[in-house]
Amino acid sequence: MKQTFYKYQGTGNDFVLFDNRDGRYNKLADGSRESEETVRRLCDRRFGVGGDGLMLLSKHPDYDFEMIYFNADGRPSSMCGNGGRCLVKFAADMGLVQTDYRFLAADGPHEASIELDGLVALKMQDVTQIQHEGNDFVLDTGSPHFVHLTTDVMHKDMVRIGREIRNSPAYVKEGINVNFVEQTNQDDEIIVRTYERGVEDETLSCGTGVTAAALVCAHNENGFNRVEVRTKGGHLAVEYDKNGNHYTEIWLIGPAQRVFEGTIEMDV
Numbered sequence: 001m002k003q004t005f006y007k008y009q010g011t012g013n014d015f016v017l018f019d020n021r022d023g024r025y026n027k028l029a030d031g032s033r034e035s036e037e038t039v040r041r042l043c044d045r046r047f048g049v050g051g052d053g054l055m056l057l058s059k060h061p062d063y064d065f066e067m068i069y070f071n072a073d074g075r076p077s078s079m080c081g082n083g084g085r086c087l088v089k090f091a092a093d094m095g096l097v098q099t100d101y102r103f104l105a106a107d108g109p110h111e112a113s114i115e116l117d118g119l120v121a122l123k124m125q126d127v128t129q130i131q132h133e134g135n136d137f138v139l140d141t142g143s144p145h146f147v148h149l150t151t152d153v154m155h156k157d158m159v160r161i162g163r164e165i166r167n168s169p170a171y172v173k174e175g176i177n178v179n180f181v182e183q184t185n186q187d188d189e190i191i192v193r194t195y196e197r198g199v200e201d202e203t204l205s206c207g208t209g210v211t212a213a214a215l216v217c218a219h220n221e222n223g224f225n226r227v228e229v230r231t232k233g234g235h236l237a238v239e240y241d242k243n244g245n246h247y248t249e250i251w252l253i254g255p256a257q258r259v260f261e262g263t264i265e266m267d268v
C-alpha cells in the first residue's frame with residue numbers, strides 16, 4: 001500500500017520521516033526482524049528513499065510529540081540531535097506551529113524552538129562526565145561519543161579509523177560514534193567529522209557529535225560558551241554553560257529543511 005513519507009536534512013544529516021500521530025506506523029517500532037528490515041530498506045540509498053536515519057512523529061499525552069528514532073541499520077537508536085531539529089521543523093510544517101516545543105526522545109524530554117532566522121534550536125541533556133586521556137575524550141550527549149582532537153582533520157581517513165575505533169574491544173558491544181575535531185585559528189570555531197554508529201559510515205554532520213566536540217573544546221573555562229562548528233554538511237552552533245565538569249543549558253542550533261515528500265509501497 002502507498003505510504004506518504006517526508007525527507008528532511010539538517011546540515012546534511014538526512015532522515016526519512018513519517019507522520020505517526022494517528023499511530024498507523026507503530027508497527028515499525030515493534031522490535032520485530034521484519035520491521036527492522038523495513039526501516040533498513042527505507043534508509044537504503046538505492047533500494048529505498050535513503051537516509052542516515054528514520055523518525056516517527058508520534059503522539060504523547062504529556063508532550064507536544066514523541067520522537068521515535070531508528071538508525072539506518074534499522075535498529076532503534078539513542079538520541080539524534082540533527083534528527084530532533086528536523087522533527088521540530090516537520091511538526092511545524094505539519095501545522096503544529098508553536099513558539100516553543102517540548103517533546104520526548106530516547107534520552108528523555110527536550111525543549112526546542114524555531115528562531116526568527118529559521119534556525120532550529122534544540123536543548124540537549126546536561127552532561128556531567130567527560131572521560132579524558134591525552135587528546136581522546138568519551139562522553140554521552142544523548143548518544144555515546146569518542147572525540148579525538150587532531151589537526152588537518154579534512155585529510156584523515158575518517159571511515160577506516162572511525163570503523164576501527166567503533167569496533168575496538170572497548171566499544172564493539174554497544175558501539176560508539178567517533179568524532180575527529182580540529183580547532184581552527186578562530187578562538188571559538190572547530191571543524192568536526194563524524195563516523196556514525198548505526199550508519200557505519202561518515203555522515204555529513206552529527207548533532208550529538210558536534211555537541212560533544214563543542215563541550216570538549218570549551219573556550220571559556222567556566223561560564224557561558226558558544227562554539228561555531230563547521231561540518232561537511234554545513235554550519236552549526238553549540239551554546240552552553242560550563243561549571244567545572246557540569247555542562248548545562250546546552251543548545252544545538254542550526255538549519256533543518258524539508259527536501260521532498262513522496263509515496264512508497266510499504267505494508268504497515
Ligand SMILES: N[C@H](CCC[C@H](N)C(=O)O)C(=O)O
Nearest residue numbers: 080081082143197206207208
Ligand atoms: N547514530 C547515532 C544516533 C544519531 C546521532 C546523529 N545523527 C545526531 O545527529 O546526533 C547513534 O547510534 O548513537
